[in-house]
Amino acid sequence: MNVWSSLALIALSAASAHQSADAAETRHVEQQRNSDGSRLQLTTTVDLVRQQRHFSVELQIPGQSTTSTVLRHAQTLIDAPNGGATLSDIDADGVFELVVRSFCGAGPNCSYTIFKINPTNTTATRWFEGGYAQIKPIGPYLVTSNRSSCCSWSHRVLKTPKTGRAMDANDTIATIEVKAPTGSGGSAQCKIQATVQDEWNAVVEQTPKLLSLCETYGTSVVITSPLSSR
Structure with a gap:
């Protein structure tokens, strides 16, 4: 093999290695x-x-x-x-x-x-x-939403921790479970479970838009929440 053939092979190998690196x-x-x-x-x-x-x-x-x-x-x-x-x-x-x-x-x-x-x-x-699956702020709170099944969603209302750590599930003040209507003309079912009932009552009074989370499947909904027992 002459020197030109060797150089050509070296150049071809270098080009191939460059292409492989780009692909990787x-x-x-x-x-x-x-x-x-x-x-x-x-x-x-x-x-x-x-x-x-x-x-x-x-x-x-x-x-x-x-x-x-x-x-x-x-x-x-x-x-x-x-x-x-x-x-x-x-x-x-x-x-x-x-x-x-x-x-x-x-x-x-x-x-x-x-x-x-x-x-x-x-x-x-x-x-x-x-x-x-979805995340958004409502007032001073952060709301995460997960699809629980084909016909239900779970919303979690979080408040910012007092310390400098990252916000997580431990900062939940309420969970809102919404189930789709089971029949034609029926209403969705919304169950609200608060970590601290008195705190949740005050939160809803200050940020009523949180109750719109119950309207995942429309405005026809039956709500069961700590507010119901007030």
């Missing part, structure tokens, strides 16, 4: 703008060779050309087969959170970790851990 690693970039003008960039890199998924969040302050890395997080593809991440303003305060999904069940319910990003001091803290 994928990258996705998402950008969002906060209400204060700061910008966030989430880069998700999937390394098929090491079987890992990496997330990196960069923050750019208005008027600055440089960015700061506020968060790095990683998953293994084995432990988080349905893993992924996105930027979403979960609590509707104008600043996007990092929402990291790890795994999902047979239905729409998945397990998540949510990090709250603070553009002022360029930090990120673990804010929520738990599972849900």
